[in-house]
Amino acid sequence: MASGSAAxxxxxxxxxxxxxxxxxxxxxxxxxxxxxxxxxxxxxxxRHHGGKALLRIEDTDRARSTEAAIDAILDGLDxxxxxxxxxxxxxxxxxxxxxxxxxxxxxxxxxxKCFATAExxxxxxxxxxxxxxxMRYDGRWRDRDPSEAPEGAPFVVRLKTPTSGETVIEDAVxxxxxxxxxxIDDYILLRSDGTPTxxxxxxxxxxxxxxxxxxxxxxxxxxxxxQLPIYRAMQEIEGGxxxxxxxxxxxxxxxxxxxxxxxxxxxGVDAYRDELGLxxxxxxxxxxxxxxxxxxxxxxxxEEAIAFFDLPAVGKSPSRFDFKKLANMxxxxxxxxxDERLANLAASRIAALEPAFDAERDHGLxxxxxxxxxxxxxxxxxxxxxxxxxxxxxxxxxxxxxxxxLTEDSRQLLADISVQLKLCSDWTSEPLETSLKAMAEQRGLxxxxxxxxxxxxxxxxxTSPGIFDVLVLLGRDESxxxxxxxxxxVPAKDGAITNP
Ligand code: GLU
Numbered sequence: 001m002a003s004g005s006a007a008x009x010x011x012x013x014x015x016x017x018x019x020x021x022x023x024x025x026x027x028x029x030x031x032x033x034x035x036x037x038x039x040x041x042x043x044x045x046x047r048h049h050g051g052k053a054l055l056r057i058e059d060t061d062r063a064r065s066t067e068a069a070i071d072a073i074l075d076g077l078d079x080x081x082x083x084x085x086x087x088x089x090x091x092x093x094x095x096x097x098x099x100x101x102x103x104x105x106x107x108x109x110x111x112x113k114c115f116a117t118a119e120x121x122x123x124x125x126x127x128x129x130x131x132x133x134x135m136r137y138d139g140r141w142r143d144r145d146p147s148e149a150p151e152g153a154p155f156v157v158r159l160k161t162p163t164s165g166e167t168v169i170e171d172a173v174x175x176x177x178x179x180x181x182x183x184i185d186d187y188i189l190l191r192s193d194g195t196p197t198x199x200x201x202x203x204x205x206x207x208x209x210x211x212x213x214x215x216x217x218x219x220x221x222x223x224x225x226x227q228l229p230i231y232r233a234m235q236e237i238e239g240g241x242x243x244x245x246x247x248x249x250x251x252x253x254x255x256x257x258x259x260x261x262x263x264x265x266x267x268g269v270d271a272y273r274d275e276l277g278l279x280x281x282x283x284x285x286x287x288x289x290x291x292x293x294x295x296x297x298x299x300x301x302x303e304e305a306i307a308f309f310d311l312p313a314v315g316k317s318p319s320r321f322d323f324k325k326l327a328n329m330x331x332x333x334x335x336x337x338x339d340e341r342l343a344n345l346a347a348s349r350i351a352a353l354e355p356a357f358d359a360e361r362d363h364g365l366x367x368x369x370x371x372x373x374x375x376x377x378x379x380x381x382x383x384x385x386x387x388x389x390x391x392x393x394x395x396x397x398x399x400x401x402x403x404x405x406l407t408e409d410s411r412q413l414l415a416d417i418s419v420q421l422k423l424c425s426d427w428t429s430e431p432l433e434t435s436l437k438a439m440a441e442q443r444g445l446x447x448x449x450x451x452x453x454x455x456x457x458x459x460x461x462x463t464s465p466g467i468f469d470v471l472v473l474l475g476r477d478e479s480x481x482x483x484x485x486x487x488x489x490v491p492a493k494d495g496a497i498t499n500p
Pocket of ligand 1: 024025058216
C-alpha cells in the first residue's frame with residue numbers, strides 16, 4: 001500500500017448517491033440508550049434524505065452474542081418506531097465473503113501472512129513494555145517471504161497499512177481529525193482458523209450494503225482510521241470502494257458529567273418501557289434532543305424530526321443524560337397521547353395493582369376518564385395509580401391524607417352533600433356543580449370545603465381529577481354509595497376511622 005499523506009474526503013462523491021445508513025449493534029447486551037440514539041440518528045438521517053436505513057446485527061463474537069440480545073434489540077427498535085428498509089443483515093452469515101476480500105488483499109500485496117507465534121508476540125510486547133514503546137505489532141512478517149515459515153505453520157492475515165504520513169478524516173460531526181499512519185498497526189484481517197475479524201467484517205459489510213454514511217459513537221473514531229486502508233486498497237484493486245462519510249457522535253454522559261452508568265440510565269430501552277412506563281415518542285424526542293438541536297424547539301413530531309434532522313446540527317461535546325428531563329418530557333407526551341391507546345397501555349399495570357379491574361369490561365370507563373387522568377400523570381405507572389379509585393370496590397381503602405380529611409364534621413357535611421346530590425336527576429358535570437355551589441353558598445363555605453371530604457369519600461385520596469369529573473365517571477349510584485359509606489362512618493375508640 002502506498003504510504004504518504006492521505007486526506008480522506010468528506011464523501012462529496014457519495015453525496016451524489018442515494019443516502020444509505022446502517023445501525024450495526026453487537027448483540028452482546030441490551031439496546032442501551034446510547035445505541036438507541038445512534039439508531040435514531042441513522043434512521044432520521046436516511047429518512048431526511050429519502051434514502052435507505054439498514055440494520056446489521058454484528059454477531060461475529062459468537063461466544064458473547066445471544067439470541068435474547070438480538071430479540072431485545074429488534075424489539076427495542078420496533079418500540080421506538082424505527083423500521084428498516086431490508087431484512088437485517090447478520091454479520092456472522094457473511095464470513096465467506098469477508099475471507100474472500102481478505103484473500104483479494106493478500107493476492108494484491110495489500111495484506112500478508114504473519115506466522116508469528118503467540119509466544120513470539122508475547123515476547124515482542126514484553127520488550128515494548130520494557131522500552132516504554134507503544135504496544136503494537138511490529139510488522140515482522142510484512143516483508144518476509146512466507147516460504148521462510150516452517151511447513152504447515154499456522155498464520156494470520158494482516159493488513160499492510162501505511163507506515164508514514166498521516167490520514168485525515170473530515171468527519172461530519174468531529175470536523176477534521178488527523179492520525180499519524182505510524183500509529184495504525186498491521187492488524188489482523190483473518191485469524192489463523194480463517195475467520196474474519198470485526199474490523200474487516202465492518203468494512204466489507206458497509207461496502208456490500210452500499211452504506212454511504214457511517215453514523216456511530218465516537219468511541220469508534222479510532223476504528224475509522226484503521227478501516228480506511230481497506231477501502232483504499234480495495235479501491236485500487238477493483239474500484240467501486242468509495243469511502244463512506246463518517247459522522248462520529250459524542251457519547252452520552254450522566255447528568256453529573258461522568259460516564260453513563262446504570263444509575264444514569266444506561267439500561268436497556270425495554271426498561272424505559274417496562275420499568276419506567278415511558279412512551280416511545282417521548283424517549284425518541286428526548287434522544288433526539290440529546291446532542292442535536294433545532295433552534296430552541298423542545299418537542300418534535302416524527303414528521304418534523306425527519307424534516308429538520310441533519311448532521312451539521314449534531315453537537316461535538318458529550319451530552320448529558322438527565323432522567324428528570326426525560327420524565328418531564330414524558331409527561332408532555334402523555335397529555336397529547338390518544339386516550340384509547342393510553343387505556344390499552346395502562347391496562348396491565350392497573351390489573352397488577354387492582355384485582356377488581358377487568359381490562360375488557362372497564363376499558364370504556366378508563367378511556368372516558370383518560371383526559372383527566374393523563375393530565376396528572378408523568379408515566380404509565382402514575383397513570384395506573386391515578387385510575388385505581390375508578391375500579392376499587394367498597395369499602396374503599398383510605399390513604400392517610402383522606403383519613404385526615406374525614407373528620408367528624410366533614411362526615412356530617414358528607415351526609416348533607418348526599419341529601420343534596422340525591423336531588424340531582426341530571427348526573428352530569430354542570431348541574432352537579434350548580435347544585436354543590438348553591439349548597440356551599442348557602443352555608444357560607446368555599447366550594448373546596450365541600451370538595452375535599454367529598455374527594456376523600458369518592459376516591460380514598462386527597463388528590464384526584466376534578467371532583468365533578470369524578471362524580472360523573474363513577475356515576476350516580478356508585479358516587480352516592482361511596483359518600484354514604486363515609487357519611488355513616490363512626491370514629492373508632494382509638495380515633496382511627498373505620499370503614500363500614
Ligand atoms: N457493532 C459496533 C457496536 O455495537 C458498531 C460498529 C459500527 O458502527 O461500525 O459498537
